[in-house]
Amino acid sequence: MANHGDGFELTRARVWGIVLGAVVLALGGYYWASQIEDTGQSVVLGLASALVSVAVATLIAEALLRPAFTHDLLRVAGLRARLQDVGLVDLVPESDVPWPDFYSKSSRYKIAIVNPTYAMQRHAERLLDAAGHRTAEVTILLPSPTNGAAAGVAASLGIERQAYEQAVRDAATDLESMWRARREQKALRKKSSLTIVYVNAPIRTSIFVSDQMSILIAPPLLAERTSPELAVLLAPTRNTDVSEWLEKRLGALESAGERVPVFTDAPEGSEVTISERTPR
Structure with a gap:
């Protein structure tokens, strides 16, 4: 027995009932209008035409729009499920990345850098602040300026090789100096660590x-170096x-790293302490 509180459900049988009812009423209206000649005739004809319009619109909606809409809903549902499977959160210009969310509450940061100068400007202070607020393990991977690894990257950025190699060295030196200064000021957590590695690739x-999300940043094409970089935001889910x-x-990049890191400041009490840096 139907519950009066369930509302009206537009089933297929009811749709056809509405269509047939509208057609019958419209035909009756046309017949009635043919029997009268006063001003009421135009009113009846208008009502009959409206009923025909309702019938036609209902047929179109039932025969064409509903299947198409249902198909689109299924496609959207399938796409959403796939996005959840791969962990995709958003695609945005790099300038719109929610960096505070990336750095908040995380205890692990692993970063492979293409543009060292820009990365230092955008991220050095944030990394140091994070390592001061909570115990954090920070690993920075840079293309090695001592072999051919930097040449291809420099070409993709439209930068002269020597200038790019110097930018890599400067980034490593500046981050090391900033970290040492924070350590001396006791502005870092005791067990926070920083490792800078030159990668031979x-x-x-x-x-x-980080523990909060993963971000891939694709540089612009060679012909569009002035275009903003595209960032792919991924949820911190595993097994996708x-x-x-x-x-x-990241494992392949770390495996390609030089045997001795450029700089390592490990937690107190660890076997590894601030290391001698490799020649630059």
Whole structure:
């Protein structure tokens, strides 16, 4: 037995009932209008025409629009499920990335950098602040300026090789100096650590990984160097196609790192302390 509080459900049978009812009423209206000649005739004809319009519109909606809408809903549902599977959160210009969310509440930061000068301007203070607010393990990967790794990256950025190699060295030196200064000021948590590694392989895409999210930043094409970089935001979920690819990519870059890091400041009590840096 139907519950009066359930509302009206537009089933297929009811749709056809509405169509047939509208057609019957419209035909009756046309017949009635043919029997009268006063001003009421125009009113009846108008009502009959409106009923025909309702019938036609209902037929179109039922026969064409509803199947198409249902199909689109299924496609959207499938796309949403796929986006959840890969962990995709958003695609935005790099300037619109919610960096405070990336750095907040995380205890692990692993960053592979393509553009060292820009990265230092945007992220050095944020990394140091994060390592001061909570115990954080920070790893920075840079293309090695001592071999051919930097050459390809420099070309993709439209920068002269020597200038790019110097930018990499400056970024490593500046971050090390800032970290040492914070350590001397006791502005870092005791167990926060920083490792800077030169990688003997080109880094084509900047990769930012924290406990909160992962971010891939694709540089603009050669012909569009003035265009904003595109950022792909990924949820911190594990066991997805993208997260597995990301872990492998970072693992490959770390494996290609030079044997001795440029700089390492490990937690107190660890076997590894501030290390001698490799020649620059």
